[in-house]
Amino acid sequence: MKRIVSFFAFALLMGLGVQAQEAQLGFCGTPAHKSEWLERYQQNPQVINRTMMDTIYVPMTLHIVSQDNGAGAMSMNRLMDAFCQLNSVFEQAAIQFYIKGDIRYISNSNYYDHDNAAGRQMMETYNVPNTFNCYIVGDPNGACGYYQPSRDAVALGKSCLGPSDFTWAHEAGHFLSLPHTFYGWETTDYNYDSPTPNTVTWSNITRAVERVNGTNCSYAGDGFCDTSPDYLNFRWNCNADSESGQIQKDPNGIEFRSDGTLIMAYSDDGCASIFTDGQIGAMRANLEQERQGHIVNQTPPAPIASTELNPIFPEAGAGVQNYEAFDLQWEAIPGAEIYFVDISRLSTFSFTIANYVVTTNSVSIGADELAADKTYYWRIRPFNRYDACTGYSDVFSFELTDLVSSTSARETVEGLRLYPNPVQKDQEVILEFASEKASTATFSLLSLTGQALRSQRSNITIGANRMSMSTAGLPKGLYMVRIDANGGANYRKLVVQ
Numbered sequence: 001m002k003r004i005v006s007f008f009a010f011a012l013l014m015g016l017g018v019q020a021q022e023a024q025l026g027f028c029g030t031p032a033h034k035s036e037w038l039e040r041y042q043q044n045p046q047v048i049n050r051t052m053m054d055t056i057y058v059p060m061t062l063h064i065v066s067q068d069n070g071a072g073a074m075s076m077n078r079l080m081d082a083f084c085q086l087n088s089v090f091e092q093a094a095i096q097f098y099i100k101g102d103i104r105y106i107s108n109s110n111y112y113d114h115d116n117a118a119g120r121q122m123m124e125t126y127n128v129p130n131t132f133n134c135y136i137v138g139d140p141n142g143a144c145g146y147y148q149p150s151r152d153a154v155a156l157g158k159s160c161l162g163p164s165d166f167t168w169a170h171e172a173g174h175f176l177s178l179p180h181t182f183y184g185w186e187t188t189d190y191n192y193d194s195p196t197p198n199t200v201t202w203s204n205i206t207r208a209v210e211r212v213n214g215t216n217c218s219y220a221g222d223g224f225c226d227t228s229p230d231y232l233n234f235r236w237n238c239n240a241d242s243e244s245g246q247i248q249k250d251p252n253g254i255e256f257r258s259d260g261t262l263i264m265a266y267s268d269d270g271c272a273s274i275f276t277d278g279q280i281g282a283m284r285a286n287l288e289q290e291r292q293g294h295i296v297n298q299t300p301p302a303p304i305a306s307t308e309l310n311p312i313f314p315e316a317g318a319g320v321q322n323y324e325a326f327d328l329q330w331e332a333i334p335g336a337e338i339y340f341v342d343i344s345r346l347s348t349f350s351f352t353i354a355n356y357v358v359t360t361n362s363v364s365i366g367a368d369e370l371a372a373d374k375t376y377y378w379r380i381r382p383f384n385r386y387d388a389c390t391g392y393s394d395v396f397s398f399e400l401t402d403l404v405s406s407t408s409a410r411e412t413v414e415g416l417r418l419y420p421n422p423v424q425k426d427q428e429v430i431l432e433f434a435s436e437k438a439s440t441a442t443f444s445l446l447s448l449t450g451q452a453l454r455s456q457r458s459n460i461t462i463g464a465n466r467m468s469m470s471t472a473g474l475p476k477g478l479y480m481v482r483i484d485a486n487g488g489a490n491y492r493k494l495v496v497q
């Protein structure tokens with residue numbers, strides 16, 4: 001009966017909060033790589049006009065990797081915050097990513113913390129063609145993330161996907177053909193004290209070192225003339241002018257500092273924010289020329305109308321008196337395709353006791369999922385495949401009461417039982433019990449929410465009593481029988497089949 005998911009495969013996390021200490025990861029593990037396509041493109045780059053660009057929608061497959069036992073998977077809330085950041089950063093390029101198909105879950109410790117070979121194997125096994133495949137893992141080969149050119153996919157360390165981190169945007173830049181701004185220096189350390197060479201060489205590739213005067217910018221360094229020279233292949237923080245503290249010297253001996261605003265440099269997340277026109281032109285051309293299989297559905301998404309929560313069941317502040325499985329339900333929000341639902345004992349949600357990801361405007365709460373006789377707070381966060389930049393709704397509460405178990409210790413009749421139970425539709429149900437005294441009792445049949453559907457008064461005698469009650473006309477479902485007798489209430493659940 002669970003109407004849970006399929007689009008966003010099921011993610012139910014009870015007792016969130018314990019997170020393993022995460023290793024400090026290096027920045028980008030992308031190997032020095034420049035595609036033949038980019039070399040060709042840069043010989044005749046297109047000029048862009050930022051105000052005239054149509055948005056390109058790029059399908060993305062998210063693979064959430066956990067350990068063998070399922071532990072360690074990035075939480076959906078954090079992942080959506082990171083996805084929001086990715087698309088926010090790419091607005092400047094008029095490129096927007098959307099989640100195509102189901103979010104994929106992979107439980108494999110060898111992939112969760114992987115080396116280069118395991119990463120390639122993972123991507124080869126799970127890549128979905130014609131989508132931007134992103135693997136969210138614990139430790140992607142010791143880096144915050146990397147683009148694997150041979151598999152055309154990226155791996156991302158979950159600890160580097162904070163809501164204002166640029167790791168994902170940086171690796172997406174690699175995916176869309178961009179090299180580092182310090183391209184050529186990946187394996188050569190810059191030494192200010194030595195004269196700067198005209199070329200840098202690694203493996204069997206030799207690259208011209210970019211000069212400040214721009215004379216060789218189209219073929220030196222990253223090949224983009226609007227990214228200034230940069231030789232820094234280590235993580236660095238920027239100064240108040242968003243430049244490197246390290247002064248560098250080009251082959252002519254001209255001093256300069258690296259531009260920290262460039263996402264494809266190794267500056268800290270607090271500095272980075274920008275793709276240049278040249279980089280944006282290349283990324284868009286890469287999609288249009290090299291990735292036509294990705295550019296399929298270009299229909300703009302319907303926006304999410306609001307984050308307003310209008311509870312249907314239980315109504316705001318209402319109770320579920322006879323706690324059995326029930327559907328927590330709210331009014332559907334136009335444009336929303338996915339909802340996160342959080343349930344907490346605290347209105348502050350400083351911790352949650354249940355989290356659901358659903359594609360309908362309801363979630364099935366099982367009979368044993370929540371403890372009875374408590375107040376719960378709930379909220380939703382609506383999403384669609386394009387838009388993760390939504391907040392949470394207002395908070396509502398409901399009470400769960402289990403009258404049957406909470407009052408069983410105070411029963412005022414003895415040995416109460418119903419049979420048959422379950423009872424067939426329209427069949428009579430027999431109530432048997434013993435009473436210590438003769439009195440008048442009220443027999444009621446209640447709905448799940450405690451509403452009396454029918455009621456009758458009868459005399460009861462000392463000793464054994466036997467009554468019958470009609471179920472004629474009752475829809476199939478769960479009900480409660482209540483006997484008010486001898487100054488107290490006695491409850492039993494009744495199932496009509």
Ligand SMILES: [Zn+2]
Nearest residue numbers: 028030170180
């Ligand atoms: Zn990189």
